[in-house]
Structure formats: C-alpha cells, structure tokens
Amino acid sequence: MIYKDLIYMCVLIILLPAWIGVLWVNRISLKGRISRFCNAWMLGTVTMLAVGQIILVPMIISERTLTDAVNLWKLLLTVLAVLSFLDVLRQKAMQSGGEERREAVFIRLPRPGEEPPEKAAEPAGTLGGNRDKAVWTVIFGVLAAVLIFIQAYIPMKYQHIDDDDARYVSEEVSAVVHDTLLKDDPITADYMYWDVGEVKKDLTSPWTMYVAMYCRIAGIAPAVFSHTYFPFFMIITCYVLYGMIGNVLFGRDKEKLFLFLIFLSALHIWGYTSTHTLGAMFLLRIWQGKAMVAGFILPLLFYLFYRIYTSGKRAGRWITPLYAVSFAASLLSGMGMVMAPIMLAVYGLLHLLYSRNVKQTLAVWAAVAPCGLYLIFYLTGI
Amino acid sequence: MLADFYSIWDNFKNFIGGRDGIIHWGIFCLALVLCFLLGKRSKRLFFWPAALTLLFLANPLFYRYVGSRFFAGVYWRLFWMIPISFIIAYVLTRLAGRIKRQLLRVAAAAAAVLVIAVSGERIYNDVTFTEAENEYKLPQAAIDVADVMAAAGVNWKVKVIVPNELLCYIRQYRCDIGLFYGRNVGGFISGIGEDEAAVYQQMCQEKPDVSVITELAKKHEVVFLCFNVAEQKIPEDLSEYGYHFYRELGDYRIYKLGDE
Numbered sequence: 001m002i003y004k005d006l007i008y009m010c011v012l013i014i015l016l017p018a019w020i021g022v023l024w025v026n027r028i029s030l031k032g033r034i035s036r037f038c039n040a041w042m043l044g045t046v047t048m049l050a051v052g053q054i055i056l057v058p059m060i061i062s063e064r065t066l067t068d069a070v071n072l073w074k075l076l077l078t079v080l081a082v083l084s085f086l087d088v089l090r091q092k093a094m095q096s097g098g099e100e101r102r103e104a105v106f107i108r109l110p111r112p113g114e115e116p117p118e119k120a121a122e123p124a125g126t127l128g129g130n131r132d133k134a135v136w137t138v139i140f141g142v143l144a145a146v147l148i149f150i151q152a153y154i155p156m157k158y159q160h161i162d163d164d165d166a167r168y169v170s171e172e173v174s175a176v177v178h179d180t181l182l183k184d185d186p187i188t189a190d191y192m193y194w195d196v197g198e199v200k201k202d203l204t205s206p207w208t209m210y211v212a213m214y215c216r217i218a219g220i221a222p223a224v225f226s227h228t229y230f231p232f233f234m235i236i237t238c239y240v241l242y243g244m245i246g247n248v249l250f251g252r253d254k255e256k257l258f259l260f261l262i263f264l265s266a267l268h269i270w271g272y273t274s275t276h277t278l279g280a281m282f283l284l285r286i287w288q289g290k291a292m293v294a295g296f297i298l299p300l301l302f303y304l305f306y307r308i309y310t311s312g313k314r315a316g317r318w319i320t321p322l323y324a325v326s327f328a329a330s331l332l333s334g335m336g337m338v339m340a341p342i343m344l345a346v347y348g349l350l351h352l353l354y355s356r357n358v359k360q361t362l363a364v365w366a367a368v369a370p371c372g373l374y375l376i377f378y379l380t381g382i
Numbered sequence: 383m384l385a386d387f388y389s390i391w392d393n394f395k396n397f398i399g400g401r402d403g404i405i406h407w408g409i410f411c412l413a414l415v416l417c418f419l420l421g422k423r424s425k426r427l428f429f430w431p432a433a434l435t436l437l438f439l440a441n442p443l444f445y446r447y448v449g450s451r452f453f454a455g456v457y458w459r460l461f462w463m464i465p466i467s468f469i470i471a472y473v474l475t476r477l478a479g480r481i482k483r484q485l486l487r488v489a490a491a492a493a494a495v496l497v498i499a500v501s502g503e504r505i506y507n508d509v510t511f512t513e514a515e516n517e518y519k520l521p522q523a524a525i526d527v528a529d530v531m532a533a534a535g536v537n538w539k540v541k542v543i544v545p546n547e548l549l550c551y552i553r554q555y556r557c558d559i560g561l562f563y564g565r566n567v568g569g570f571i572s573g574i575g576e577d578e579a580a581v582y583q584q585m586c587q588e589k590p591d592v593s594v595i596t597e598l599a600k601k602h603e604v605v606f607l608c609f610n611v612a613e614q615k616i617p618e619d620l621s622e623y624g625y626h627f628y629r630e631l632g633d634y635r636i637y638k639l640g641d642e
Contacts, residue, residue: 132484158511159519163550166565170553177557189539189560197572223554227519256475263471266495270502274399276458283505294462302465306427335459343463346434
C-alpha cells in the first residue's frame with residue numbers, strides 16, 4: 001500500500017510537474033540536463049497550482065463536485081503534458097536540422113549585457129582547484145543531502161499537531177468523502193454555502209480543495225497525505241528550489257552551492273526562535289497554504305527575480321512564469337494574494353532602476369493582475 | 383503615527399521571537415550590510431530588494447491603511463518577504479569562499495554553523511515532534527472515539543459533544559461526525575452561538591453541570607456526549623438527564639441520547 005502511495009506522490013509532485021514544466025524550459029531555452037530538469041520541476045509545479053486556481057474558484061461558486069474538478073484538472077494537465085511532448089519532439093527535430101550547432105555558437109558568444117551564471121559567479125579561483133577541494137566538495141555535498149533528507153524525513157516519521165488543521169484537513173475530508181467543494185461546515189458538518197466565516201477565505205484561496213484533488217487521485221486519506229507524504233516530498237522540492245537559487249548565485253562552483261545549502265539547513269533547523277519564522281512554518285506545517293507561500297512561492301519569486309536581474313536582455317523570458325506564480329500564490333493563501341503583488345511591485349521597481357527597461361517592468365507589474373482580481377473578488381464578496 | 387510604528391515593532395518582535403531571535407536577526411543585519419560591501423551583484427540581488435521591502439513594511443502609513451485593516455494580528459507574516467536565511471547563507475558562503483586554505487575554510491564553515499546553532503532554537507524537540515500515534519498523525523483517542531460514535535449507525539451524520547482536547551481532531555479523521563462546537567470556541571473558523579458557548583463553558587469545568595449540558599444537547603439533538611472522566615467528575619448514570627451510558631474508551635466515557 002505504502003509503495004502505491006509513494007508512486008502516486010512521485011508522479012504527482014515530481015514527474016508530472018517536471019514533464020509539464022518542459023514547456024517553460026523550452027521557451028526559456030535553458031541548457032544543461034540538471035538545470036532543465038529542476039527548472040521544469042519548479043515551473044511545472046507552479047503551473048499545476050495555477051491551473052488548479054483557475055478551475056477551482058469558478059467550480060466552487062457554481063457548486064460543482066470534486067469529481068468534476070478532478071476531471072477538468074486532469075484534462076487540462078493532459079493537454080499540457082501532450083503539448084509538452086509535442087514541444088520536445090519539435091525541439092528534437094530542430095536540433096537534428098542543424099539548430100543545435102547554431103545554439104552552441106550562441107552559448108559561446110553571449111549577447112552584450114548578458115550575464116550567464118557561470119560568468120556572473122565569483123571567480124572559482126578563490127577556492128583553489130586542487131584535489132582537496134574536490135574531496136571537500138563531495139563531503140559538503142553529502143552533508144547537505146543528509147541534512148535535507150533529515151528535514152524531510154522527520155515530519156514524515158514523527159507527528160506534529162497544528163490546530164489550524166481543524167479547518168484545512170476537515171474541509172479536505174468532507175470534499176473527498178462527500179464529493180463536494182466547500183459545502184460542509186468544517187465544524188458542525190452542516191450543509192452550507194462557501195460564504196461562512198473563515199471558509200470565505202478558502203473560496204479565493206482553495207488550497208484545501210487542491211489537496212483534496214490530490215487525495216482523490218491518489219486514494220490517500222487527507223490527514224495521511226498532509227501529515228505524512230506531502231511534507232517529505234515538498235520539503236525536498238523546496239530545497240531543490242533553494243539549490244537553484246544557489247546555482248544562480250554561485251554558478252558552477254559546487255562547493256559553494258553545497259555550503260550555501262548547509263547554511264540554509266542550519267538556519268532552518270535552528271531557526272525556531274518563534275513559531276512565525278520561515279524555518280518554523282516550513283519545517284513544521286508545510287502542508288498548509290500559508291507555509292507553502294513562505295517556503296515555496298516567495299523563494300520561487302526570489303529565484304525568478306534573481307534570474308531576471310542576471311539575464312540581461314534575455315530577462316523577458318523569466319517574466320512570463322511570474323503570471324503563473326501570481327495564480328499559484330492566490331490558490332495557496334490570502335497572504336500569498338497580498339505578498340506576491342508587493343514583491344512584484346518592489347522587485348519590479350528595482351528592475352526598472354537596474355535595467356531602465358520600461359516594457360519589461362510593466363510586464364512584471366502586470367503579473368499582479370491575477371492576485372489583484374482574486375483580492376478584489378474576496379474583498380467585495382462578489 | 384507613533385502608535386502604528388509601535389504596532390509594527392510588536393509584530394516584528396513577534397516574528398523574530400523577541401530576545402530569542404535577536405542574535406539571528408543581528409546576523410542578518412550584519413549580512414545585509416556586507417551585501418552592500420561585497421559588490422554590485424550582491425547589492426543588486428540582496429541589499430536593495432531587502433532594504434526596500436523592509437522600508438515598505440516599516441512604513442506606518444502602509445500599516446495604518448493596509449496592515450491594520452487586512453492583517454490585524456498577522457502583520458508579522460509579511461516579514462517572510464525578506465529573504466533572511468538566504469541572505470545570511472549567501473554572505474556566509476561568500477565569506478567562507480574567501481578563505482584560501484581548505485582546512486581553514488572548513489573550520490570557518492563549521493564555526494558559522496555552530497554559531498547559528500548556539501544562538502538559535504532547535505526546531506526538533508519533544509514539543510514540536512512526538513512519536514506518531516497512527517498513520518493519520520492525530521491523537522489516537524480522537525480516532526477511537528470517532529469510530530465508536532460512527533459505528534453506532536445512528537444516521538449518516540451524528541452531532542456530538544467531545545472534550546476540549548479532541549475538538550480539533552475528530553473531523554480531520556471522519557466527516558460523518560458533526561461537532562456541536564469546535565475550534566470556533568477560540569474565535570476561529572466561524573462564530574459561536576450562545577448555547578454552544580454555554581456548553582463549552584461547562585466542559586471547561588472540572589465538575590461540569592451536566593444538567594446544563596444535557597438540556598442544551600437535547601435541544602440541539604446532540605446524539606453523543608463524550609467526557610474525559612480522568613479530568614472531569616461526571617455521574618456514571620445520566621439516564622435522568624435523557625442520556626445513557628454507551629461505551630468507555632480509556633479515559634473517555636461516551637453517553638448516547640435516549641434510553642438504553
């Protein structure tokens with residue numbers, strides 16, 4: 001049974017997002033197998049979240065069933081997966097037609113103003129290039145992997161109880177068992193419309209219904225999904241994202257990348273100075289939407305903006321995913337709906353100052369629109 | 383304006399954990415300054431975004447017109463927008479990278495981790511994580527009590543009153559059990575009615591007035607009453623109040639509406 005669950009989790013949280021995300025990495029023209037896979041995984045994950053948000057809000061309002069939502073979601077994901085497959089075929093055909101050679105030249109001769117990660121990173125010479133360094137790089141790599149695995153394993157093995165789940169997980173259980181979307185009062189189980197108390201927040205941020213879709217597909221009880229499997233997979237997913245941030249910062253210097261991850265792990269593990277820190281939210285209750293915003297969405301925005309800031313004239317390619325992030329942030333939590341626009345505004349302003357590219361900056365700011373629309377919808381209670 | 387600023391300050395203290403988090407925050411401030419000094423790249427990627435976000439959050443006008451209205455009590459969450467751990471990790475890595483001798487570099491990295499550990503609070507402890515009682519990671523008592531009530535086959539949904547320590551968990555396990563009141567007693571999820579509040583008040587007592595509980599329970603067609611008899615003094619026989627003994631599970635005694 002557990003193997004079946006693990007296979008479902010691997011497919012839903014790693015393989016399917018990575019497959020769908022190929023659409024993005026082909027558009028962005030990323031090179032390198034690992035980089036392509038990691039970027040596809042993260043951008044695919046955010047795409048799945050965005051699609052979930054786009055379909056769930058109208059379906060909740062129109063009082064459709066969870067089965068309807070799952071079927072539509074599966075249909076859309078299948079379309080994206082097929083498009084991704086066709087895109088891969090197209091790329092292969094282009095490569096065999098001589099495109100590969102042209103692109104290879106392009107890599108060797110980046111456009112003026114462009115700052116690829118390899119060049120942007122600090123000179124590797126500062127760390128020396130001897131055998132010692134290679135040995136320590138491996139040691140740091142193993143240490144980082146062990147630390148990350150421990151952080152993912154502990155929430156899977158042990159029990160952390162959070163009373164906020166009284167709303168979240170009970171909504172998921174009702175949705176899966178009764179085949180509804182926010183129709184049961186999370187406390188009394190009375191039939192209701194979504195416009196009751198805090199459940200109103202879940203209409204515009206239906207993360208619990210998104211989790212219910214996972215549970216329905218995988219056949220896993222929501223409490224088991226949220227408290228056991230999801231933390232393990234999501235914490236690893238988040239650290240892959242943090243590794244990608246490290247990759248932008250340190251380029252090909254793996255020793256620094258691993259050190260960066262070790263320091264990050266230490267800061268999270270010993271960051272429990274309050275229940276509100278990123279470490280606390282991230283490691284204690286990643287299955288909740290607000291923790292997903294703190295641990296995944298905001299770092300993903302950091303990553304995308306670091307890419308935008310360091311990609312020179314190709315920065316525009318990294319702006320498009322911001323729109324998907326905006327939808328995903330709305331799905332996860334009301335806080336995401338507010339924090340994503342603030343970050344887009346602040347980092348967009350800095351992009352204007354750094355690049356003086358008004359067109360790109362306007363494109364960044366326009367990514368606020370999805371969050372803004374859902375926020376207006378929530379505030380006005382349309 | 384000053385009151386707004388104090389509110390932001392309180393939220394900030396709440397976020398970092400007061401004195402417990404002051405050293406980590408100090409390390410972050412130092413790292414931020416170093417970002418300014420470490421070159422154009424770190425200034426662009428870290429210093430200006432973090433400084434601008436901090437200015438934004440510390441702005442009393444933003445707090446007055448947005449923060450206090452929409453984030454009352456949770457303004458501290460906005461501090462997640464500052465990449466604190468990323469900036470510290472980045473600067474520490476850069477500094478370690480400047481040490482040319484390998485062993486010294488390793489020692490410096492180990493020392494940095496040690497400082498982080500000693501000055502912080504470990505997230506893994508007996509309070510945050512305990513042995514899992516079951517695959518649902520919920521208190522076993524909640525699962526046992528819920529199973530007994532659902533197995534009675536009263537209806538497709540039964541209304542129940544449970545002890546306070548089980549309020550948040552029953553419905554994470556089963557949705558065919560409706561609570562008379564739940565987390566709304568703490569001001570969460572939805573409002574609470576007068577009758578629910580009156581019963582909750584009694585359920586908080588060591589010697590609850592069962593006549594009040596049963597009267598209101600009958601009024602609202604509550605099928606099961608569950609008490610923690612290790613903590614509450616409850617008469618064994620509640621038949622005079624319209625409920626009869628149904629089952630006992632460890633410390634929990636369950637009564638059912640009607641005659642036996």
